[in-house]
Amino acid sequence: MSAPIIDIRDLTKTYGRDRGIEHVSLEVAEGDVFGFIGPNGSGKSTTIRVLLNLIFPSGGIAKIMGMDVVKDSKKIKFHTGYVPSDANLYSHMDIDEFLGYCLGFYQTGSGEDRIAELSELFELDRKRKISDLSMGNRKKVSIIQSLLHSPRLLILDEATMGLDPLMQARFFELLRSENRKGMTIFFSSHTLSEVQLLCKRVAIIKEGSIIKVEDIETLRKRQLKKVRIEFADRADNEVAGLGGIENTPVVSGNTLQFMYSGDITELVFKLMGRKITDLTIEEPSLEEIFMHYYN
Amino acid sequence: MNRNLFIREIKGNAFSLVIWTMVITILISLTMSVYGIFLENNSKILAMMSILPEGALQFKGISNVDDLFSVLGFYSVNNVIYMLVLGSIYAIVLSSGILLKEEYNKTAEYLLTWPLTRSEVFTSKTAVVFLNVVFLNLVAAAAGFISMTIVKREPFSVNAFLILTLYTLLLNLFFGAVGLFMSTLVKRSRPITTLSIGLVLILYFLYTLSKITETLSKIGYISPFKYVNVDTLNSEYRLELRNLIYFIGLSLLLTILSYRLYRRKDIYL
Numbered sequence: 001m002s003a004p005i006i007d008i009r010d011l012t013k014t015y016g017r018d019r020g021i022e023h024v025s026l027e028v029a030e031g032d033v034f035g036f037i038g039p040n041g042s043g044k045s046t047t048i049r050v051l052l053n054l055i056f057p058s059g060g061i062a063k064i065m066g067m068d069v070v071k072d073s074k075k076i077k078f079h080t081g082y083v084p085s086d087a088n089l090y091s092h093m094d095i096d097e098f099l100g101y102c103l104g105f106y107q108t109g110s111g112e113d114r115i116a117e118l119s120e121l122f123e124l125d126r127k128r129k130i131s132d133l134s135m136g137n138r139k140k141v142s143i144i145q146s147l148l149h150s151p152r153l154l155i156l157d158e159a160t161m162g163l164d165p166l167m168q169a170r171f172f173e174l175l176r177s178e179n180r181k182g183m184t185i186f187f188s189s190h191t192l193s194e195v196q197l198l199c200k201r202v203a204i205i206k207e208g209s210i211i212k213v214e215d216i217e218t219l220r221k222r223q224l225k226k227v228r229i230e231f232a233d234r235a236d237n238e239v240a241g242l243g244g245i246e247n248t249p250v251v252s253g254n255t256l257q258f259m260y261s262g263d264i265t266e267l268v269f270k271l272m273g274r275k276i277t278d279l280t281i282e283e284p285s286l287e288e289i290f291m292h293y294y295n
Numbered sequence: 296m297n298r299n300l301f302i303r304e305i306k307g308n309a310f311s312l313v314i315w316t317m318v319i320t321i322l323i324s325l326t327m328s329v330y331g332i333f334l335e336n337n338s339k340i341l342a343m344m345s346i347l348p349e350g351a352l353q354f355k356g357i358s359n360v361d362d363l364f365s366v367l368g369f370y371s372v373n374n375v376i377y378m379l380v381l382g383s384i385y386a387i388v389l390s391s392g393i394l395l396k397e398e399y400n401k402t403a404e405y406l407l408t409w410p411l412t413r414s415e416v417f418t419s420k421t422a423v424v425f426l427n428v429v430f431l432n433l434v435a436a437a438a439g440f441i442s443m444t445i446v447k448r449e450p451f452s453v454n455a456f457l458i459l460t461l462y463t464l465l466l467n468l469f470f471g472a473v474g475l476f477m478s479t480l481v482k483r484s485r486p487i488t489t490l491s492i493g494l495v496l497i498l499y500f501l502y503t504l505s506k507i508t509e510t511l512s513k514i515g516y517i518s519p520f521k522y523v524n525v526d527t528l529n530s531e532y533r534l535e536l537r538n539l540i541y542f543i544g545l546s547l548l549l550t551i552l553s554y555r556l557y558r559r560k561d562i563y564l
Contacts, residue, residue: 055561077410084408088401092307102370104299105409145405 035199081146327442389476
């Protein structure tokens with residue numbers, strides 16, 4: 001197996017007394033489309049900023065393409081593209097000037113052609129001043145600057161924020177196409193539906209720590225079931241003591257709901273003797289799985 | 296140093312450099328243009344000065360009233376505020392913002408994720424501060440020299456003028472280094488322009504205050520303006536090794552410290 005393109009071991013970043021990230025370990029294989037999901041403030045951006053050497057780790061190591069993110073930052077950045085969540089570009093420049101400035105840092109001959117190609121794809125008038133652009137158009141410029149040198153690794157932090165659905169679809173199609181050519185994509189988001197559309201694997205981060213790294217399909221196909229039981233009379237926690245209950249059952253009137261990963265036969269035995277009017281056992285959505293890990 | 300970044304910064308700061316240079320040059324030229332009128336009214340001016348307390352004259356930088364009537368004395372007393380104070384304000388505002396603006400404008404998320412090292416960012420931007428301050432000083436000095444040559448009634452010491460020009464440049468560069476250092480200490484990404492200007496004005500105020508009374512004379516030593524020592528601006532004016540070491544040594548020390556801090560600075564956005 002080839003070395004991972006992103007290799008994070010025991011990475012910690014603290015801000016004085018405040019928590020940043022704690023003992024984060026993560027591997028992303030070359031060619032993967034990797035989702036990094038968690039709510040705001042969970043540590044996604046902190047992890048990315050350490051990877052990009054905007055901030056320095058308090059402990060642990062992080063490597064990209066086998067190189068240390070602190071010592072070899074410049075070498076890494078020749079092969080990495082980044083789209084930050086906010087598109088705070090140089091507002092006094094026009095688009096062409098900004099992209100030309102960005103291109104000046106890379107040693108690539110095909111940058112101009114790439115800029116033209118991507119500007120056409122995103123329907124961008126390159127003569128416009130950045131200060132006159134809407135959030136969506138600034139985001140498009142930000143995406144173009146991240147791709148103009150055809151990087152091996154693309155890091156996206158809430159990259160679709162501000163894009164209209166049409167442009168979002170076009171952007172996702174572009175990402176799939178780049179991934180087929182070999183580009184690795186590290187996709188950070190707090191929206192699971194986006195990650196689900198694009199990613200093969202996902203890491204879930206909560207309060208600065210990784211709580212799960214799994215294939216999207218495995219996550220979906222886990223034995224986790226959403227169970228909803230409607231009783232003829234008032235419900236109680238009828239399943240108390242049963243193994244495989246994954247959360248605190250929710251009792252509401254005649255209804256009992258919970259996540260279950262145990263044996264269905266045992267569940268049915270447990271409910272014997274109670275009059276049931278309806279029983280639903282179904283696959284939870286990814287959103288529900290995600291919320292399950294969070295709760 | 297990174298050429299792309301250096302050129303961008305030169306272009307980006309050109310407008311403000313031209314404005315500052317024009318303003319200071321015009322102020323110097325206009326002030327020097329009234330030298331002739333000043334000389335013609337010397338008896339009235341002397342009478343007016345005689346009723347002023349000595350402290351007030353010292354505050355204005357006049358240690359010897361006779362020096363004021365020489366073209367070089369007139370230049371130093373009336374133009375000190377332009378090049379020593381305004382030049383220092385320009386230097387500290389430029390240097391305190393040149394690195395920090397990438398943080399408070401949040402453009403560091405682009406610049407620092409493109410392939411260049413922190414060292415390259417620092418050296419490219421510091422070189423721009425250095426060149427802009429040198430340019431401002433050279434143009435202002437040229438304007439001063441030409442004005443004096445035009446309005447002079449008697450020869451003046453070019454040597455003393457060159458020493459004053461060098462001290463002024465070193466003072467401005469020192470404040471440039473102070474600005475850089477302050478910006479690398481800032482944890483929160485917000486401009487420190489007001490603080491920078493305030494520092495220059497406070498240090499200038501302390502210097503002038505120290506000249507008024509003997510009891511306050513010691514506090515002048517904490518102000519870099521003291522080491523320019525414009526009070527004795529005549530042919531006896533000398534370049535002192537102690538002052539050179541003070542300006543060059545402290546400027547280098549602050550720049551090296553800033554460089555080391557910036558290389559390891561967490562960029563908060």
